[in-house]
Amino acid sequence: MNAIYPGTFDPVTNGHVDIAERSAKIFNQLIIAVIKSPNKKTLFNCDERIEMITKSINHIKNVKVMKYSGLTVNFAKKTNSEVIVRGLRITSDFEYESEMALVNRRMEKSIETVCLFSSLENQILSSSRVKEIASLGANISTLVPKNVCIPLLTKLKNHDYK
Numbered sequence: 639m640n641a642i643y644p645g646t647f648d649p650v651t652n653g654h655v656d657i658a659e660r661s662a663k664i665f666n667q668l669i670i671a672v673i674k675s676p677n678k679k680t681l682f683n684c685d686e687r688i689e690m691i692t693k694s695i696n697h698i699k700n701v702k703v704m705k706y707s708g709l710t711v712n713f714a715k716k717t718n719s720e721v722i723v724r725g726l727r728i729t730s731d732f733e734y735e736s737e738m739a740l741v742n743r744r745m746e747k748s749i750e751t752v753c754l755f756s757s758l759e760n761q762i763l764s765s766s767r768v769k770e771i772a773s774l775g776a777n778i779s780t781l782v783p784k785n786v787c788i789p790l791l792t793k794l795k796n797h798d799y800k
């Protein structure tokens with residue numbers, strides 16, 4: 639069975655890598671699906687987000703990274719993936735994720751959503767928090783993969799991140 643793990647990944651965090659590693663053990667093939675134009679404004683463009691996540695998961699054999707736009711269920715179908723993987727962190731994620739799963743299921747019955755509970759150390763981790771912490775000069779080395787630290791600090795230096 640194949641799965642996609644969709645998201646914005648602006649930037650990828652240790653929480654995303656943890657979900658990718660664990661999903662890769664469950665599914666034959668996992669595609670990390672990086673949305674090109676999410677509803678939110680991104681700090682990194684799509685190619686930059688893809689480059690960072692590709693380097694972060696290159697130790698996992700059955701995972702690849704692809705860019706997509708449009709509906710997530712359509713991308714799942716196009717890539718012959720039967721499952722959408724999402725990570726569930728604190729309880730507030732549940733409402734957002736369950737609504738998204740229901741909408742996706744209404745649009746495409748053949749695709750199931752599987753949520754994995756985030757590991758304890760990643761429960762309060764998000765890309766926005768990482769950007770905020772980095773922009774305020776704190777150490778992010780335990781929150782993101784090694785290869786993300788320099789691009790993130792460099793980007794923030796050249797941006798007025800709010």
Ligand code: COA
Pocket residue numbers: 644645646647648651652653654657673676708709710711725726727737738741742756760763764765766767
């Ligand atoms: N560890 C750490 N952080 C995590 C995490 C984990 N395991 N899982 C999620 N997060 C964080 C992300 O960093 C992100 O943080 P941010 O809001 O600070 O940027 C946040 O949770 C949201 O997660 P993300 O995985 O980036 O998803 P998203 O909400 O940006 O992406 C899409 C949602 C793209 C999958 C969804 O909008 C979508 O499917 N869009 C396409 C259109 C469509 O099909 N719509 C119908 C579905 S309703």
